[in-house]
Amino acid sequence: MKPFTDGEFFKELLLKVADVICPEKKELFSTISLSRTVTRRIEELAANVRSGLKGSLNNLEYYSITIDETTDIRDTCQLAVFVRGVTQTFDIVEEFAKSIPMKDTSTGADILQSVIKWITEMNLDLSKLSGVITDGAPAMVGEKKGFVALLQTI
Structure with a gap:
């Protein structure tokens, strides 16, 4: 129920995994922008809710x-x-x-x-x-x- 914070949480986990598995690439992982991913996910969830509401109405x-x-x-x-x-x-x-x-x-x-x-x-x-x-x-x-x-x- 916290779609905006999930992206940051996921990025934090990704950086910890990169630190263990491939520390030389950690800087590359830190530049990944999840804002488009999170935005797209929120838009998909909103479209799903709107579709369900439309169907029930x-x-x-x-x-x-x-x-x-x-x-x-x-x-x-x-x-x-x-x-x-x-x-x-x-x-x-x-x-x-x-x-x-x-x-x-x-x-x-x-x-x-x-x-x-x-x-x-x-x-x-x-x-x-x-x-x-x-x-x-x-x-x-x-x-x-x-x-x-x-x-x-x-």
Whole structure:
């Protein structure tokens, strides 16, 4: 569960082995960069998780989404999306689906655009969306320009 530190740990072990087996080549081993290897591994793990999530969400008969807007330590608005749904065999699926960074503003239209983009990426059917839960902020529930009001027009 520590993919960034695994590369450094592996390199440390590699250097100790090189010190025992071929000390004259230890300097050559110390110049090996594992950052690309670790990055590739993290990308593969992320793609695997995304694929598994996509597969489980596409089996839902109906689903609801919960959206919460928060600001991180860099003052970037983050949109947390959770999905809860039921399969044809009445199995309940609850997943944290995505954290979407909002670039400039976080108006209802911006939130709608980000959520619709995510729904499209996951191949979810909007007609199966049975509910939306928000934190009640004006950008979420405003009568005319809130996320929920804009979503209802679709």
